[in-house]
Amino acid sequence: MVLRLKGNEGKPVAYQVRILTEYCKGCELCVAVCPKGALEMSDELTDLGVRPACPKADAECTGCTLCYQVCPDAAIEIWETAEA
């Protein structure tokens, strides 16, 4: 998890991308578009028999949402973690 300073608030936040594997069809568009290379294809098969995308273990997600924009199955969620 990489903490970044967010805008004017100055609080450290971290972003995390989550893949909803029940919707993912393994088209790999998100893997191709991620500027940080934070996604990869999983080795486990879903019930459709496809390898879904999954975040890398040491993923450096910046919350740019490009993967969300290109996903044809709305299978991506971007989560924000902030210190309370």
Next chain:
Amino acid sequence: MTQAAMKLGRPKALLDNRTHYCPGCGHGVVHRILAEIIDEWDIRDSCIGMAPVGCAVLAYQYLDIDMCEAAHGRTPEVAAGVKRARPDKLVFSYQGDGDLAAIGTNEIVHVANRGEPISVIFINNAVYGMTGGQMAPTTVPGQKTTTSPKGRSITGEGYPLRVCELLATLEQPAYIERCVIGTPNKIRRTKNAIKKSFRVQRDLKAFSLVEVLSPCPTYWRVPPTKAAEYIETYMEEIFPPGIIKDTTK
């Protein structure tokens, strides 16, 4: 102590069903865009969609709004009828290129000519997707499909039909734009165009059409990650993206 909050996720207007579209299909992106706009404007109860015949025939299983199904190609006429009966609702017709540019050419021309205040979202993927990738009127010259295995020839099958340019010659349409589902930037532009089309309907009570060049990796026989490049190389030359007609200014 840390708190996790979802910044971005599935729009609420999208039902929890997994779509039947192929991996990398542009329909899913356009569905998401529609659902986002419906959420942003909070019009889930005052929006009526028209599902076409084609790949998007089951669109009503994915969008949580009122939807009707029309006979093949008759979607804009049914939308016009719904709009006349319920002028307070936002009515859009969602059509593919087989539905709008082939069997429904007659309907779209007359609905546009009468200036019916509906929004048409025209998904152009240059093939008949649902029936197995046959040649469509919008298939680009040289493109190989199951019914043009040597590539579309100009002498035999003619040039692709440019629906936007065709309708732009009419008096009544207020806003016609061609967009692309490709890079994130182009996807955002598509969302803005669909939003503007809805605004034209709501504020100006005029006809508008947004054509979306949408990837069909399965029948273009390219991997989904190469589909955006395919559109740029082969389709944008024939179907140049941009505003074709805008009388709203």
